[in-house]
Amino acid sequence: MSVAVITGGGGDIGGAVATRLAQDGWTVIVTDVDPAAARLVAERLPRAHARRLDVADPDDIGAFVSSAASDFGRVDAVVCAAGIEPPQNLADIDVASWDRTQDVNLRGPALLAQAVLPLWTEQRSGSLVNIGSRTWLGGGHPGYAASKAGLVGLTRSLAMELAPIGVRVNAVAPSFVRTGFSRQRGDERMLDDYAERVRAMTPMRELVLPVDVANAVAFLASDQAARITGEVLHVCAGSQLPMFLH
Numbered sequence: 001m002s003v004a005v006i007t008g009g010g011g012d013i014g015g016a017v018a019t020r021l022a023q024d025g026w027t028v029i030v031t032d033v034d035p036a037a038a039r040l041v042a043e044r045l046p047r048a049h050a051r052r053l054d055v056a057d058p059d060d061i062g063a064f065v066s067s068a069a070s071d072f073g074r075v076d077a078v079v080c081a082a083g084i085e086p087p088q089n090l091a092d093i094d095v096a097s098w099d100r101t102q103d104v105n106l107r108g109p110a111l112l113a114q115a116v117l118p119l120w121t122e123q124r125s126g127s128l129v130n131i132g133s134r135t136w137l138g139g140g141h142p143g144y145a146a147s148k149a150g151l152v153g154l155t156r157s158l159a160m161e162l163a164p165i166g167v168r169v170n171a172v173a174p175s176f177v178r179t180g181f182s183r184q185r186g187d188e189r190m191l192d193d194y195a196e197r198v199r200a201m202t203p204m205r206e207l208v209l210p211v212d213v214a215n216a217v218a219f220l221a222s223d224q225a226a227r228i229t230g231e232v233l234h235v236c237a238g239s240q241l242p243m244f245l246h
């Protein structure tokens with residue numbers, strides 16, 4: 001039995017990841033700060049379990065990992081998909097939302113990896129896949145882009161630190177995906193307009209879908225990526241490329 005934990009698993013990308021990993025035969029623990037959202041995803045999948053987990057709360061992380069260790073005995077993959085993006089430019093940033101963004105998007109994956117480390121050390125295997133964002137490269141809302149750039153630094157640092165115990169650490173960096181997340185930007189009409197502008201500027205003239213992100217995560221989490229660590233896999237339909245050349 002291979003066990004995967006997904007944070008933000010009640011969301012669109014986390015839900016797509018849970019679905020793909022369940023299809024691949026994983027036992028999936030779908031976690032979310034919103035327990036009803038996690039349940040909705042888990043109840044339609046085989047070998048899936050729903051748990052409430054707030055990744056911004058260190059005590060919650062510790063309690064969750066203890067209970068997962070006693071219920072399942074092992075954790076083979078952790079996929080950090082929980083994320084928030086307050087739509088704030090520099091002038092709008094306030095300390096509380098800046099801190100909250102870093103706590104969810106950056107500190108959460110670090111503390112979750114730390115809590116799972118004793119299991120990974122015992123297993124001498126494991127895989128951590130962080131959902132980053134193309135904004136780490138191209139910029140975006142400053143607090144959000146900073147958290148996702150930090151996540152790349154965390155990914156590469158943990159890849160170095162955990163390689164000797166057989167744990168691989170990678171990131172998947174999507175561009176805009178139309179999800180519950182993007183609704184933080186505005187109403188449906190604004191989103192239609194935004195999505196069309198993104199599509200038109202993207203080299204492949206395509207929008208990225210949750211399933212595209214899930215496919216990349218499934219590869220990196222699996223043994224097919226056995227000797228891949230410290231990478232950032234962009235799922236961007238080409239929008240990570242330096243478009244000013246064209």
Ligand SMILES: NC(=O)c1ccc[n+]([C@@H]2O[C@H](COP(=O)([O-])OP(=O)(O)OC[C@H]3O[C@@H](n4cnc5c(N)ncnc54)[C@H](O)[C@@H]3O)[C@@H](O)[C@H]2O)c1
Nearest residue numbers: 008010011012013033054055082083133176177179180181
């Ligand atoms: N949608 C996009 O355009 C896009 C682009 C690039 C990267 N991402 C990243 O993909 C990930 C998933 O986003 P999505 O588009 O599926 O959004 P979503 O809003 O559909 O899902 C995010 C999930 O995270 C959960 N969450 C929020 N705070 C949490 C916390 N403190 N603890 C645990 N769970 C929490 C939410 O309840 C939600 O279910 C995020 O990390 C996001 O930064 C999204």
